[in-house]
Structure formats: C-alpha cells, structure tokens
Amino acid sequence: MIFRQLFERESSTYTYLLGCTETRAAALIDTVKSEVPKYVQLLDELDLQLVYVLDTHTHADHITGAGELRDATGCKTLLGEEAHSPCVSTGLKDGDLIPVGKLLLKAIYTPGHTDDSYCYLLEHGGQSCVFTGDTLLIRSTGRTDFQNGSATAQYHSLFDKLLTLPDHTWVYPAHDYKGWQISTIGEEKQHNPRLQLGSLDAYVDFMHNLELPNPTLMDVAVPANRTCGK
Amino acid sequence: MIFRQLFERESSTYTYLLGCTETRAAALIDTVKSEVPKYVQLLDELDLQLVYVLDTHTHADHITGAGELRDATGCKTLLGEEAHSPCVSTGLKDGDLIPVGKLLLKAIYTPGHTDDSYCYLLEHGGQSCVFTGDTLLIRSTGRTDFQNGSATAQYHSLFDKLLTLPDHTWVYPAHDYKGWQISTIGEEKQHNPRLQLGSLDAYVDFMHNLELPNPTLMDVAVPANRTCGK
Numbered sequence A, B: 001m002i003f004r005q006l007f008e009r010e011s012s013t014y015t016y017l018l019g020c021t022e023t024r025a026a027a028l029i030d031t032v033k034s035e036v037p038k039y040v041q042l043l044d045e046l047d048l049q050l051v052y053v054l055d056t057h058t059h060a061d062h063i064t065g066a067g068e069l070r071d072a073t074g075c076k077t078l079l080g081e082e083a084h085s086p087c088v089s090t091g092l093k094d095g096d097l098i099p100v101g102k103l104l105l106k107a108i109y110t111p112g113h114t115d116d117s118y119c120y121l122l123e124h125g126g127q128s129c130v131f132t133g134d135t136l137l138i139r140s141t142g143r144t145d146f147q148n149g150s151a152t153a154q155y156h157s158l159f160d161k162l163l164t165l166p167d168h169t170w171v172y173p174a175h176d177y178k179g180w181q182i183s184t185i186g187e188e189k190q191h192n193p194r195l196q197l198g199s200l201d202a203y204v205d206f207m208h209n210l211e212l213p214n215p216t217l218m219d220v221a222v223p224a225n226r227t228c229g230k
Helices: A033-045 A066-073 A151-164 A185-191 A200-208 A218-225 B033-045 B066-073 B151-164 B185-191 B200-208 B218-225
Strands: A002-008 A013-019 A025-029 A049-054 A076-080 A090-092 A097-100 A103-109 A118-124 A127-133 A170-173 B002-008 B013-019 B025-029 B049-054 B076-080 B090-092 B097-100 B103-109 B118-124 B127-133 B170-173
Touching: A002 A033, A013 A033, A013 A170, A025 A097, A025 A103, A033 A049, A033 A066, A033 B185, A049 A066, A049 A097, A066 A076, A103 A151, A151 A185, A151 A200, A170 A185, A185 B033, B002 B033, B013 B033, B013 B170, B025 B097, B025 B103, B033 B049, B033 B066, B049 B066, B049 B097, B066 B076, B103 B151, B151 B185, B151 B200, B170 B185
Parallel strands: A025 A049, A049 A076, A076 A090, A127 A170, B025 B049, B049 B076, B076 B090, B127 B170
Antiparallel strands: A002 A013, A013 A025, A097 A103, A103 A118, A118 A127, B002 B013, B013 B025, B097 B103, B103 B118, B118 B127
16 A cells, blocks of 8 residues: 655645555545645656545635646545535545545544544554544544534544544544644543543533634635635 | 654654654654654653654754753763764764664764764664655755765765665655655655766756755754754
C-alpha cells in the first residue's frame, strides 16, 4: 500500500493519499483546492490513478479540491448523503464500502461536528487506521456549534463508534494545530482531555461553553463546498 | 517501535521521536526549543524515557531544544564533532552507532549544507529509514552558502552516500515547506530536480546561483545552537 499524509498550512488541514501498489488505483481524503497541482504532481510521480476523492464532511475552514480533481482526472467524488450536495458523484451512507484497487474503505457515519460527518476505516495487512475528519482530533474533538452540529450526537459517535475500534487503530485526523500527525484510539482514550469528562452531560456542557469564533473562511467555504469547491 | 514525526510551523522543522517498545528508551532528532513542553508531554503520555537528543547539524533557522531537554530529562545530546560545540555530551563521527534501547542509529557524515552535517540511518524490522537533516529534502537539497557549506561536498554526500542506500529506504528530512512529509531514496533519485542535473559541475553551478536570503533567525540561532540552545 502507498500512503501519504499531506499538510496544508493555511487551514492546518491533513489530506491523505492512499494507493494500491498492485492496481495503482488511488484515493484522496479531504483535499484543499489550492493544493490540487501538488496532488496531481505526486499522483503522477508515484504512478497512481486517482479513482476517488472523499470528503469527511462539508468543510467550513477550507475549500475542497474535489471538483477540480474530478475535472483533471475523471475521478469520482464522495461525501455523505446528508450533505445534500448535488455535485458529488455519490452520497455515502453508513456502512458503505469504497474499493480503491484492492484496498477497501468503510464509511462510518459519525454526526456531531456537522450532520454530514463521516469517518473512513481502512484495514490492511493486519493494521487498521481510521480517518476521523473533524470528529476525533489528536487530544481534542471537532467543534459542534454550526452546520447542524450536535455535541450529543458527537458524544455518541465518539463513544459508541470510534472508541469501540481496537486500541491499536491509527487515528488520522483532518487537522492538527500543534504539529502532531498521528495518534491511536488507545492513546486518545487515555490522554484526550475531552474523552475524560465522564458523562454525556459533562461533554455537552463542555462543548457548549467553548465560545469559539467562526472560521474566517466559513461564509465562502460552506457554499463553495456544496458545489464541490467550484 | 514507536515513531512520530512532529512539525514546528514557524521554521517548518520536522522533529522525529523514536522509541523502543521493549525498553521504552527514546531519542529525538532535530528538536525546536519552543516545542520542548510538547515533547515532554508526548514522551510522558507514551511512557518513554528520553536517552538521546540528536541534531543533524548546527541549525541556522531555529534554536535546538537539546539543552533544555537535557536539563529536563537527563538525556545525552549528540552532534557531529565538526561542530566543535563544547556543550554536547558527545561529538559524533562517521559510522558511530547510537543505541536507543534495542534500536540502533548509525551516523553518516554528509557535509555540504554545513561542514557538521550528519544523517542518521535506522534499520528496523526489514525497513530502513534515513533522517536526512538539510542534506536531502523532498524534491530539493539544503542550501550550501554559509557555515562552511560546500556544494561539491554535498554532491558527494548525496551521490556517494545517501543515494547508494536501497531505493525503498524512507527519507525523513528536517524540513519541508510544501506540506510533504516523507519520500524514498528511489523517489528522490527519480523525481528530485536537483539530482537530475547530470554532473558535479552542473550541481555546483546550480547551487551557487540560488541567491537565497539569509534565514531570519541565523544571527541568533547559530550562536545559540553552539551552546545547545541555551
């Protein structure tokens, strides 16, 4: 398997490139529009054919490269069906399987950050990894105060879904703001302060009191992402 | 083996944490002083004992965390003997072996970016990786125009040493400015534009004509790093 984690500095976004060594099929998760030329360069240099661009949700902090990449490569674009995004090739639902050559991604519906948030699970060669979008971050979780976000839904997505994955599962988030790149489910269970609050009520109370400013790009990014970033 | 690549945004520096699963001994390569509290947090959370802090060279773009980490943890600090740095625990020379629990790093002297530049090779579980400092970057190489840098020496370090490693060797550089994190020797041989110039003369000519501004922090960082960042 070919794997790359790529970083876009302005929005601190991690984009993931997955490639099948055998068939050369590839997928990109959570792309950023300004980085599209670099993705195309890397796909070309690694001799990979892009078949899917997936988003974990309708982003509010950056514009997806999905539409441009579809134009450039003919790939399909995927996003949760809850996004009601007329531009995507397929609206995903919980449990959907996405084949990337001989690799297989599984969509897990994890509402909370937004009502269209999905995580993608990959099991390969005895190792599992989960691309957690803005649902589970390293030592943090995604905010839940707009785009039909819900702290209650996020608590259930975290505790009833993600944290039931094996402890050794690698966690690959959509963002990190302190320069950390990777974690595991076990590590987050033990050291993520928001997962130590002890109850649904305490979690909801904590999330409701974050008082975060809106993302700078929100008014531009959300409408743009509803048309695949175009 | 425990492995983390950490990113410091201001100087675009990658720091590497290597840990031995069995003995819990750990090493950090190319630390940044402002990040020391985060390293200490992560070492603690991963239940690791820091035994070595290594620098690949005397940095001109950031201040090393070596001295502070030695004070905080009692670890040893390592740097090439050519640095003539009175503060380091040991001055390394070509071929030195550095045991980190059951992991073994090998120092490779690779002058060029500076005259005290080293790379560190790790072979583990059938996979090799090399921490290339500012000698080999992803699709680039480190500048050679100060601190006794030499484009000729760098050419030989690249072609006679690093590029003789197996193609599948992972390349972990000290910096990347475009958000890429990892490469391989084979990939760089094939796609790094500076490695396609065809001759020593062409390489030296190219490096002499880069006309780069000095790093902002150079006048502060170089003297500070000669005292382990303190």
